[in-house]
Amino acid sequence: MATYLEFIQQNEERDGVRFSWNVWPSSRLEATRMVVPLACILTPLKERPDLPPVQYEPVLCSRPTCKAILNPLCQVDYRAKLWACNFCFQRNQFPPAYAGISEVNQPAELMPQFSTVEYVIQRGAQSPLIFLYVVDTCLEEDDLQALKESLQMSLSLLPPDAMVGLITFGRMVQVHELSCEGISKSYVFRGTKDLTAKQIQDMLGLTKPAMPVHPAHPAQPQEHPSISSRFLQPIHKIDMNLTDLLGELQRDPWPVPQGKRPLRSTGVALSIAVGLLEGTFPNTGARIMLFVGGPPTQGPGMVVGDELKVPIRSWHDIEKDNARFMKKATKHYEMLANRAAANGHCVDIYACALDQTGLLEMKCCTNLTGGHMVMGDSFNTSLFKQTFQRIFSKDFNGNFRMAFGATLEVKTSRELKVAGAIGPCVSLNVKGPCVSENELGVGGTSQWKICGLDPTSTLGIYFEVVNQHNAPIPQGGRGAIQFVTHYQHSSTQRRIRATTIARNWADAQSQLKHIEAAFDQEAAAVLMARLGVFRAESEEGPDVLRWLDRQLIRLCQKFGQYTKEDPSSFRLSDSFSLYPQFMFHLRRSPFLQVFNNSPDESSYYRHHFARQDLTQSLIMIQPILYSYSFHGPPESKR
């Protein structure tokens, strides 16, 4: 066996998983003494060009509380056509389709190299991709023009059967009906009025089916889709129409007096977008793309008043509890984010303005739904244009690099429990035998919803070893974890990706060296950083730093070799050697330090940090300085 480094790398490439510890301390007590929790960073949809999906459905463990997916770690009795679940030890019959199974004729999911398998689910209606553009019109003329062009361009990138919708807002919110001929029609809402989902749907006429059926026309099955399709139409039908509509889009016509900000009803616009999708495509993947050119200045979710002389809140104001609108606005957007997440809709925010745009308040919309957050100075910059284009980039199969409405389920063998996850997800509140009482990140559940994700979306998942010290695990025992991701592929298929991994247990007292050697300091640094950033969202900055410091000290205490009172004697083994350095950079990174950053910027950095894969995260923690020369490839410098 190769080095741990190679092992780790191989595992990452195959399964998209990296653990802080690759040999697990076998008791709860020992695990806690390891300081860095047992955790992994998981990239659920890691791009695997070499992994063609299988065109059948997974075989599940028949125990209702388990339902683990058949995997290479399962014991299989080929003669009896039985398999034993490696999580709950339930013995299961193979389904009839597996009748021909034998040692030499194994299905893919039993082969060791297929620890990750992707299944395509055939049943159920396929739902189209849905894109709802929510566009701010309180922009400068050239900004708006650039944005319009980007949007028109994006239409050409969409598959013809993708559904699109358009909401524009400024002082008012306009929901454009795309199906009408001859006249462009839109529903207009006041930007100051908080409407419930029911009201919105009533006003958009989405709740019509209650109407008594006309005796002359017996039940028309066509009725329902036609209603929802007024606002969301397949792109091939309304391509021209929508392109024209976008072309005709004007700046918000309401006059903005001197010394005032334009009135921008972002809160209501988003609320209507969420309400519209909720009423038309619940539980179907969809992407709300919100383009804003400034802060919301009226209605629910307003972040700052329209008086220019009152600047938008700064960290200073927030510390002084001087941000008048922050709490209310945050609450508004949180409520929306949760509703969107519950329906599997993700929200992107593309904020381009020189000043802050209220990302602090709106961050939960992207963070909870797995949407993108883009921050730029203007829509008329290549930064925005290219970023936006990349959203629609395609993989080697010509499919979008995006997936929708995913649920991630984590199953553990009985010595382990799930403590929580940190990433662009929300809890689905599924209690089960493998859910820990101690929460790290978003906990208390074994399932999370990730409404929008791409091949790089990465979560940190934290575990707790629950095996008691006095119940030793037999030598050679392995702990197993299965990650099951249900999602809507961009080709509109429903898919399941199952990754099952196992690691050796080791007694920390007798085999500490093993455990130490199997420490993945990079993963550990990222996982600790995520914990720190997660804490920073709710705690005071200094407290978080103190906590990080204490963890580092405890780790050094545990694994360092030193003579008391002699600082120069301190040594850390290779597998730990870089870790303190990461912590050092993390301490001064914009993820934890807010000095010189606006609240929006901090939110923006944290947003990205909580979803990037390991390499990106490390770079973000510890920027690399490259030196370029004519004589060779760039070299990284300290």
Add this chain to the structure above:
Amino acid sequence: MSQQGYVATPPYSQSQPGIGLSPPHYGHYGDPSHAGSPPGMMKPAGPLGAAAPGGMLPQGHLPPGPHQFGQNGAHAQGPPLQRFPGPPPGNSAAPSYAPYPPSTQSSYPSPVSTSSVAQLGTQLSAMHVNSYGSGMAPPSQGPPGPPAAAAAFQGPPRSSQPSILQPGSQVLPPPPTALNGPGASPLPPSTHRQDGLPGPAPPNAQYQPPPPPGQTLGPGYPLQQANYGPQMAGAQLSYPGGFPGGPAQMAGPPQPQKKLDPDSIPSPIQVIENDRATRGGQVYTTNTRGQIPPLVTTDCTIQDQGNASPRYIRCTTYCFPCTSDMAKQAQIPLAAIIKPFATIPSNETPLYLVNHGETGPVRCNRCKAYMCPFMQFIEGGRRYQCGFCNCVNDVPPFYFQHLDHIGRRLDHYEKPELSLGSYEYVATLDYCRKNKPPNPPAFIFMIDVSYSNIKNGLVKLICEELKTVLEKLPKEGQEETSSLRVGFITYNKVLHFFNVKSTLARPQMMVVTDVSEVFVPLLDGFLVSYQESQSVIHNLLDQIPEMFADSNENETVFAPVIRAGMEALKAADCPGKLFIFHSSLPTAEAPGKLKNRDDKKLINTDKEKILFQPQTNVYDPLAKDCVAHGCCVTLFLFPSQYVDVASLGLVPQLTGGTLYKYNNFQVHLDSQQFLNDLRNDIEKKIGFDAIMRVRTSTGFRATDFFGGIYMNNTTDVEMAAIDCDKAVTVEFKHDDKLSEDSGALIQCAVLYTTVSGQRRLRIHNLGLNCSSQLGDLYKSCETDALINFFAKSAFKAVLHQPLKVIREILVNQTAHMLACYRKNCASPSAASQLILPDSMKVLPVYMNCLLKNCVLLSKPEISTDERAYQRQLVMTMGVADSQLFFYPQLRPIHTLDVKSTTLPAAIRCSETRLSEEGIFLLANGLNMFLWLGVSSPPELIQGIFNVPSFAHVNTDMTLLPELGNPYSQTLRMIMGIIQQKRPYSMKLTIVKQREQPEMVFRQFLVEDKGLYGGSSYVDFLCCVHKEICQLLN
């Protein structure tokens, strides 16, 4: 009992010192001996009771003949009155009358003497007939007249009064024999007949009573009795207590009236024709204070020489009493009906526009009255004394001018504000909202696109019409294109706004579903210039009918529609007018939602007024908001059932808009009427965002205002808009004594925004006389204006008081005014004589018409919406419109002289005037009827309808076929003339004699007994007479 007046202010209710006014009494005029018994009771009042069939009232017989109804001069002269075919009396009378107004003053110095008096008496002698006429008839005509008149007038007025009263008071308990007639004394009816019939025929005249008295009476009488009993009971009870007559009464056509002599009672037609004969076609100059203008029905040319033209202001009286005691005594309302934007015929000078530049109009420092001919320049022209408050002001330097030898400024004739009664000022920024010049106004068209309107083709019709009518938006003088902007909204239970900006390739529709808190979704592109956006607008108008073709939305909203329009105007910062085309009860969930509350059970109860009040309290504040933002609402209603006009119409009424109603609208029949109204309404002269102030000279002030107005305080009359057809009636009360020297001056100033967005002031000045003699007051009254005032004040009172009380008060006040005249001004005569002042000769008949109007008639047969509609119409009517509305024009068509361009002479609105061989045209300003007698001449039928016979005539048509023959051409020309100048397009109904629809037509024969109650003219006159007798005693 009825002491509390229906208008909150006291004068109505003040009990009169001289005349005990006690309503119950007059209910009993049938038998004076029962005077003490309660009103409205049905007890037999005497021997006749037994005789009356069906136990109907004995009093019923009273109207018959014995009354000697004084005739006016023309009648005395000859046959004119007799029947329609008669030659227009005007022709013969014209030369014979002395020039009227000047002679009045000069020839009768005594203030008490009336220039002419109509007397009605029980006595049969011809003397009465003549005596009234003395003033009018040229001496040569009626020899018996002048002596009588002379006797009457020469007697010292003061002393004569007691003599008149005295017999009355003595007489009351036991009526004197002379009084028998009117008092319905228990004498056998036949006696009355015989007494009565010869009466009306003046012995010396060629007059032929239509039915020979002897023949008709015998057989006729019982029949009459049978019909009359109930009828009179009805009439009698009506004023104190409603009309219990019921359908039984309606069944019988009032044939018996034939046996009375309707020609012997004052005829409105005669009065109109006389005035036309004397003053028609002449030039009326307004150079004298307090002169009485020609009647509204008379065409003449008016020359402004210092007082406002009567087209702008008409008064109930042109001579105010000097003291409030006098005013109370006479009970004649002091009111002016002001129509500030009245249309002026092309041969009269349009208003001059005065521009003082930045300094603005010259105004009195104290009372803020505007410079006008009533300002007296003194001290060589350096100062002037305000005619209204008497304050002495310095003349601003720029305005200084020397005075001539008679103290008049040298530039008197150069400055309109010094020499004219009416003129306009350019207003300065001080007169603008927020001190900014206003934006040009906007018209917003709001179309109900609910299922029914789409289905019946109305939406298509409107959209098609708008395409052409928008070409004719009103513009200011020399403007090339109208500065008005236009906007479009359609709605059912949600609202659709349209962006029709000229740069758009196609219109954009914006749906606002938040009807609970409606707002304007767009700013730019909603209100556009028609010229610039023409193609987009046409595109839109083409699409609207199709866009909603599949809609099956039945529910509508209403208040949010108005609010949306108002908000749009507010957002655009301009005044404007909303044209709403609506057809149903707004039942959708939204503010102003209405439910069907039409409850016939409330009729004839104290709660009846509820039916005239708006259903919710949403509309009143909405109207207030509209007025505050200069948003006028005109509503076109197309109801097929109850739509609650009282609620829907409130905003149009209070914002100076117009309400049009087309019941059961059918595109193929009613389009023309509607389209004419629409065109007319869009094109008519209009001022926006107006505020009117009526200033008066010291001693009296304006106290009450009626019309399409909103009042936030007691003096400023706010109008979101005022057009050429809207009039405001202003009532005046005394503050103090008025002096005969200075008279009573009125200045009405209207600040408004023109259609091109210019702020202007329109000033009308009128000087009235004052007198301490009641006679002068009575001499200067104008009955048409009085009726306008009575109608408006009564219709306003309908909201607060039971109809019964209102009717009572109207009758009482009529009687009171006449009794006061009789007591104080008329020459001594028998108490039983009914003496009417010349100026009020037709007051009873008009008053009766008012009382019979469906608004005041509590009858479940009449739709509540129709009553609310008519109530609302009358509230903004000018004098000419109200005159026609209450007393329709009835003209014979079969006697048409196809070569002449003059209209055939009108005849009185009574069935007796119709003939089976005739065709008649009746018009009241809202409806037009072409009545075809069963034996109409076939050549006429052929000429008009292009069908061979009466039976072939299709009564469904609402337009006459356009045929080339002279009958058709002339008839259509006549209809055109009648329609001209009327604010509403009249719906034409073809009525055949003895067919069912004739019932509708009959309602307009206002001198007859009403179909749904309401007494005939004759009966009412008797009732009033009785009442007067009571008062005099």
